[in-house]
Amino acid sequence: MSGFSDDMPFFDEPGARPPAASGSAGAPSGIAARAMAARQAQNGPPDYLKGLNPEQRQAVETTEGPVLVLAGAGTGKTRVLTTRIAHILATGRAFPSQILAVTFTNKAAREMKQRIGLLVGEAVEGMPWLGTFHSIGVKILRRHAELAGLRSDFSILDTDDVIRLIKQLIQAEGLDDKRWAPRTFAQMIDGWKNKGLGPEEIPEGDARSFGNGRGRELYRAYQERLTTLNACDFGDLLLHPIRIFRAHHDILAEYHKRFRYILVDEYQDTNTAQYMWLRLLAQRPRTSSAQPAEGRARRDGAPGDVSPAPAEGQPPQAAVRPVSENKVNICCVGDDDQSIYGWRGAEVDNILRFEKDFPGATVIRLERNYRSTAHILGAAAHLITHNEGRLGKTLFTDSPDPDDPKVNVHAAWDSDEEARAIGEEIEALQRNSHVLNDIAILVRASFQMRSFEDRFIEIGLNYRVIGGPRFYERQEIRDAMAYMRVVANPGDDLAFERIVNVPKRGLGEAAIRQVHDTARALGVPMLQAAATLAESDELKPKPRAALREVAANFARWQDLLETTPHTELAETILEESGYTDMWKNDRSADAPTRLDNLKELIRSMEDYESLRAFLEHVALVMDADKNEDLDAVSLMTLHSAKGLEFETVFLPGWEEGLFPHQRALDEGGRSGLEEERRLAYVGLTRAKRNLHIWFVSNRRIHGLWQSTIPSRFLDELPEAHVEVSESGSGFGGYGNPYGASRFDNIGSPTGGYAKRGDQGGSGGAFSNTYATPGWQRARQNRTEATSRNWGTRSGHAVERIGYGEADSGYGAGRGSVKSRTIEGELVAKSVADTPSAFSVGDRVFHMKFGNGNVSAVEGNKLTIDFDRAGQKKVLDSFVTAA
DNA sequence: TAAGGGTCGGTTTTT
């Protein structure tokens, strides 16, 4: 027996000791649990069960045995999960510490914790085993680190560290790190680890495909290096525990005893390693070898009888071996239709296979949707039926309303117009006192955000980008963290290298190399090597003195580690190292911000009890604080929108090649397409009431204007729930200069596309549906259109297309476009050719930005240096002479 | 050590 003893670090048990650990198999007898159970007996169903629909209630109350909850979008998934936990606690089935609840993101974990707290009240301490796969993995690994060749104070490397490390290894192998990109190899390792594969287990083909066939050696060297550094990458946080569980059945058995109930959120996103980890924990071994279990699920299986798990030698590729042993109280919640992370190793198959893995599993479908209108649900449902291999689920609403708007499909000429039109629509909503926080624009790829950002800056519309660069990824934060990492783990060479010459101490490449070599030769960390080297005479006086100081500093700080509060220590480190001074002396514009960030870093350390706890938080959580007070439109990718909801949603860029993305199609084939479709499904189901889908006819791809074709997904929407906007409804009525007729030819699927596709015939006859001959023909031209960089660079006579003339309107001459040889550059130039009323040097006034000077003119676009707002690009129609 | 030129890539993201 090992583990779970009081001397194990990082095992803070908030509540009483679990009964299972003391040999009893009975239910916990906590006072709170008793009280709640008693109340339940007296007053009928407890409050927390009220208001659940029958399916939700079944999902909550089926606590025993394997359960799969297929929770469609907006069906109350989180509610079920949290209520289920509350129910288990309230009925005295387990202590908080006996429930393992895993999520993918910290955000989800936090939300769950909070909501359980609301349900259960103060009676129950926070759940120690509710967290992400990785944070629970660390917790386990810290306890048994020595079994993985690590000390319990190991560092967790982030992607950046990993890439630097791999680069060193590639160079050490004598390979060219240009030909063999470290980043690529880091991704390969990540992929292997997602599949649970160590260096010896990777396929020969994979091993040979990198570094002149030296992939396996490199991977092995990488792992060895991590051990030397006393460090882990993210993958190891799962893989090490898996190996430990397999090799030490007594340890695994302790966890089996402990975890009476296992809950998994977003099960469709689990990768193979996570699946193996879960199975090891969930799978209860047979009671005795004399009674080979055969689909026999013991109703009351005492958690006490745990014999070695039959896990030894389990093949890494998830062998499907039915768990037919003791009762497994595992509840996985997910939605196969929202599996959008296949590209990073998620195996939808895990959820599709659940009933085989856990025979006798109860499958509960949550299809009653509380979020969206019947039109939105109808559109989403119809779209997703085009996928094969689903478990099958159809969302419905109890409250259809005939007044609900249909899903709107709009067309625009190009991405700028798309942004402009959406911006105007949002302004119209705003005038109707629609809150901006209730509006989101969800894009397929982040480059699409740019046109929206540009436009919103121009018109002064508040927006926020979700998923941008994060606090802990900033240079100054990472530097500061590196100092603290070295103090906490002197073996962390990567952190040491990062800051040994920051601020500049005259330790150049040569000196650092020497430290490195000495460390290698002596088999000690670089910090120690630096100390040694500082006392020798192998270096010139200057670097020697510098190294001596660095070594002395770290020695001193390490001594302080035990005696000084960690925030104070952090301040000391940043002061004494000269790091704060470095920024104080920096005259660049962002230096003050960086100093603020450092202050903020110190401040945020107060929330953690130790330096190590803080470092771990940063490595795993990397959360940024966002400005919630601001009323702003949200701009994000479809991926980061999963789980969110908005009153009004705009989905721009529904064009072949972008959505579905060409690369998903090329690399993923049919399953790639299906994942794209699921992504579309996720997008549609984010909207509560208003849903606007947009596509454009022309998009700039890699700098070239290309003609585009509407997405096939548009065809997969049911006509009954969709309305195609023929003109820019909603923004034609207040004097915009573009005129309301522009979609007649450009945007409208029939007219515009038929003409542009050189099909002549059907132009002009507008039809309300996109399932028209013209549309179909346009699609047939797709291959041609998207693979062609049409036009010539020499700019021979090409019919002028009337675009961009703010004051003459669209449409002029559009109807006469017959040639296919519309040259991309000319489309752009037609903007530049339009003279602006302003010229360089003019003093102008802008509604939002105030006064400024025109510093460049490009057609009707002005670059203006504003006195206060800085340099902006603005359309000339938005400024007046000052 | 900062600026400048040349090369390359250009979906999605967490931990």
Place this chain on the structure above:
DNA sequence: CCGACCCTTA
């Protein structure tokens, strides 16, 4: 075509 990144150069 535009940017990030890397390496070279004054």
